[in-house]
Amino acid sequence: MHAHVLGFPRMGANRELKWALEQFWRGEIGETELVATADGLRDRHWAIQADAGLDLVPVGDFSLYDHVLDTVAMLGAVPPRFGWSGGEIDLTTYFNMARGNAEKGIPAMEMTKWFDTNYHYIVPELAPDTTFAKTGSRLFDAVESARKLGHSPKPVLVGPITFLMLAKETGGCNRWAHLDGLVEAYCRIIAELDGTCTWIQLDEPILCTDLSEEAKRAFGAAYSRLRAAAVSSRLLLATYFGTLGDNLDLALSLPVNGMHVDLVRGPGQLGEILDKLPSHLTLSLGLVDGRNVWKTELETALRKVNAACQRTKPAQIMIGSSCSLLHSPMDVEGETALDPELKQWMAFAVQKCAEIAVLKQASSTGDKPDLFIENKASLLARGAHRDVRDARVRERAVAVTPDMYDRASPFAERAAVQRGLLDLPLFPTTTIGSYPQTAEIRKQRLQFKKGEMSEADYVKAMQGHIAEVVARQEALGLDVLVHGEPERNDMVEYFGQQLNGFCFTQNGWVQSYGSRCVKPPIIYGDVSRPEKMTVDWALYAQSLTDKPMKGMLTGPVTILCWSFVRNDLSRDIVCRQIALAMRDEVLDLESAGIKIIQIDEAALREGMPIRKADQATYLRWAVDCFRLTAAGVRDETQIHSHMCYSEFNAIMGAIAEMDADVISIEASRSNMELLDAFNQYDYPAEIGPGVYDIHSPRVPDEEEIYSLLHKALAVIPAERLWVNPDCGLKTRAWPETIASLGNMVRAAERLRRERA
Template identity: 60%
Template sequence: MESHILGFPRVGSARELKFALERHWRGELSAEELLGLGRDLKTRHWKIQADAGLSLVAVGDFSFYDHVLDTAVMLGLTPERFADRDAPAFPDRYFRMARGDAHRNVPAMEMTKWFDTNYHFLVPELTPGMVPRLSCQAVIDDARLARDLGYRPKAVLLGPVTFLSLCKEYGGMERFELLSEVASAYREVLRQLAPLCEWIEIDEPILCTDMPLAAKASFLPVCAMLRTAAEGARLILGTFFGGLGDNLDLALACGFDALHLDLTRAGQELEAVVGRLPENMALSLGLVDGRNIWKTDLARAVGTARGVADRLGRDRVFAASGCSLLHSPVDVDLETGLDPTLRGAMAFAVQKCREIGVIGAVLDGGDRTEALRENAACLTARRAGAGVRDSEVRRRLEGVTPEMLSRKSPFAERKKLQNAALSLPLLPTTTIGSFPQTAEIRAARLALRRGEMDQAAYEARIKGVIADVVARQEELGLDVLVHGEPERNDMVEYFGQMLRGFAFTGNGWVQSYGSRCVKPPVIYADVSRPRPMTVSWISFAQSLTKKPVKGMLTGPVTILNWSFVRDDLPRSEVCRQIALAVRDEVLDLERSGVPVIQIDEAAFREGLPLARADQEAYLTWAVECFRLTASGVGDKTQIHSHMCYSEFGAIIRWIAAMDADVVSIESSRSKMELLEAFREYEYPNDIGPGIYDIHSPRVPGVEEMAGLVRKALAVVPAGRLWINPDCGLKTRDWPETMASLANMVEAARLVRAECLAAT
């Protein structure tokens, strides 16, 4: 039986890639040294897969920033503004596309979420005159290297239909006009890969969505083109993140040698697929969850695989991960600080490879009795763990009433009271919440954790940082201030550490984008809030200024979607538990005199199921959870929320249903295009579209930002428009932060004066 994964985490068990990238960007690491580290990581990951007993190792899954960007580079689709002939394609032009060019004042490519995950990809740009052609052979070089090292490489390519579907068109371009040229470039890649790889995986996760008609019409012709180029290598159609639904016929008709099905997300489709699978097609079973950290029930997985093998024949069945392990941490064996019972129930990427190896070995007749017995014992111990069920939390949930899900008055009435209480100018300015996390702040947190600094000294240090942040905002002339979040390591982990029911890893890092990694908390038990989490810090900041200071909280849907969630309760019920806990914090902030409270729901959109038929159920309980969190306050308290790097058009009415007084969104990389959804729906509440990109080191000028504000005013009345950056400023340095915010405030003043002069 063949066994494989769809991809391995890139960052390294100690985040080696992250630190190397940041050293390279600072000029401390050469391009040759960076490439050498990449080679070391790839070879290490191949060895992990082979040692786990996998018959194939994945190549082409590694990236120095993003695999969608890599595909655009492979196809030679470089936007004209980055086409500096004097700069090498890698790394100079590559990283300029990802991060922008501060020296030449060139903005980066747009970034958005990869389907329903927290991974961000760079959105390829299509403009007239672009000619796709094979321009980078990295995947071919990797396949050759893996083969030379004695492995059986399986190349992984993002499929052409999904790639084109993810692109953004400019200048009247129509993406599928490039289909023939794109397919020709892919054919050349396959031609060169065929002598090196017995299997080549073409990932088309777009099949798990409600595909546009143009994408559907293109799919089978593209598949036919690719089949003719493989020249002896066999092709796997990779699908994941959901079921195939209405696209099952397309997948089965592709003519490829194997179909991969993500059973962790589409187990209900297995019977239909097995019953209709063409006789010349194998079935790759995604039995191991690539997006969570719990051990697979190996007895159940083996039973599923054996049942399919009995019907199709063992030679037509693969054991696999559901999706790429990119979304998993690397190695749970590094988690020596976790409770042994909890750790024993977890599997990170290294362990998931071993699980797949065990499934394949058992189906091949190997004796893995001890591994199966140990797996069953760990699962049983976790279910019986102390504190997993809290009767008080369950009782509170049963007591939630419809009245707890709505504000006391409609928005128009609340806005009048809030305007009177806050006395803000037209086009008020604010930030999203965080300010730069300096080395000194991180050192103080580390010293506290190690016992080298006591709590009193730590709090004094953090208060000093807060005082500095408030003073800087006063100097800049911002209207609604924040405390800067210096006490927070991460917007989800910080709150998880204050709540019951959460556990934390020491090395459970997952790539979010580029060098940015997050360490999701683990929800393993019922959730509650034993004590206030933010009140003392926000109250201290408010005592330093007469301007309003926002209380900064992470919302329940985002905490859920950015955590590894227990798999023994519906996600909706876990989210309601979190909502009640955060509601308690909201009410405590209001009682302490905080006039503005921001409840961030950055991950609201990414939790949306890919199939339209499944979306309303999710959106209904997600909106209810936000409203449960926010609706206990009085009308004068202004509730904000923030959402970033997502496509909002399809869910705009649900964002309105959240009934936040102000919602801020990422808009600058898309040049305010996202606001079209707010125009078409006539969004009723206040909006703060981001007017500069915080994920790039460049400092946009006053007129550039003023131009974006004017674009926003074509959609949003001045009385309902806020001015803010795209996202939090945690990852930026102070000089660029101050320069950018100064320009933002000046842009707001400039356009404010224009608006007042016109009235």
């Protein structure tokens, strides 16, 4: 029996990789130092897993930016605009693909969410002339490094069908026309790995989604060839993020040596799998949750291991994480400030490795180590904790009535009232919320957090930053302003810190994209709002200008999706609790005189189940929670919402049902391809498709933005088109921010002159 994980966090316990990457991008360190830092982290992470008692260490899961981008580089599938001429992909080309090249005006590749997670991957591009070939040696060198360190390496590859299905077709390309060439490149990679490792892991989470007949045929064709390329090594087909469902027979028919299944997201599938499991196939049980922070119920997990062992040979069983631990924080032992009572309920990546190892030990020997006793005590303590259940919160959620989901008047009537009150020009310009968070801002927040700055001095300092942001926006000529959010560390954590039912970590960082990490709050109890959260900041900002100032909130679905959520209560109930808390804040902002309130739901699409059969139920309660948050306001209060970096075309109906007055939505990286959805769906409200990509330092010129707005006008009526970036500006520097926004305002003014 083998114990393993599907992947491990990359950033390091103290985000060492983040700091090294950002130093490299600023030119403060060279490639040699960056690679040395990365290799040192990777080696340290292998040692953590081996020391915990895992038999295999994943190789190839570690990345300088993104594992899908690594696959693009390994396959030589570099889009022509990056000027690659063959050979090993250098770091300049690699990071240009991820981040664009500001000096040369080369846009980055698109970025979107990895299935239903908050991790962003770089989207491969397929053109009719795209070719594939085994390129470079990084993966093979890493396998050799692991072997020299005494580990048993398990190379991890994004599976070829998942790669193809997540790629973007360009220039009239048909993705399936590339199947033969792609599989041939994979065969060469596997042939070179063959014999250097016992197992090769091929990640095919796409098997947990609804597949077309063409995709199903492609699996059979691809894997028969991959199997032939592996003479000595065994192939492990890794599925996760859901159940195999109607793809189970297909997965079991593929000529692989092992199959991994997610028994956290799909606990009920084990029985059917065991009923159909071929005698030759090794079954990897994903029993430890790779996407949440709670300890595994070891007794329950052990029963599943033992049930599997009774149906097949123990040697044909593997025990692992449900998915990669990439989505988990690093080590709970570093959380010295966390309430010890709460801390004992949690397991981060390091602890999850120990859980997997102890499950193997208990199943193999029949003896239960002390960790089982500790685990049971922790679970009992959690269930009995005083803060887990709040009767008033639960009573309020039950008492919600149907009218609380509805605005007083339909959009057309509200829009007329709002236009008269706000008196905005055609193509109103605005930004999404945050402005550059300078070193000074971060230092002052840290000083206040440590008690080194008084509250009065902190408020005065933040007001100074707000005044600067407001003045800059007025100088630029923006029409609807924001306060810039200098007081906010993160759009979810900021609110969680002011809500009951949340707790927080010091170092619970999780990679979101590239060097960007987030520190999700942990929802452990019933959620309520004890007092106002944003009203004073909004009122101060509004006092500085005669222009409308947006109140800025994070929506309930996004707070839910970007937190580690309690697993003892259904997600829809937790979301309704959050919605009621945020509804109180919306009404207080309105009462204070704020005329525009933005409720960001960046994670609406991300939270949607990956199976179509489950999506309608999710969308119903997700949309209802947004409406519950927003619907209590008067007609004259304009409700905005923002969504970013997801595929929205299939859910335009649900977005319309949110009944926001204005939505702003990411569109720039796809060159406004999102607008196809508005061709197919007559969206009734006002729309701000993002006109430039804030995740790249590149400054778009006026002509580029003007051109994108013209594309938007082909499907969005002029009176309903807003002009804005595609996301917040927190991670950008001021010079590029001013330059980009200046070009954006000038492009909008140019359009107004044309229609004067």
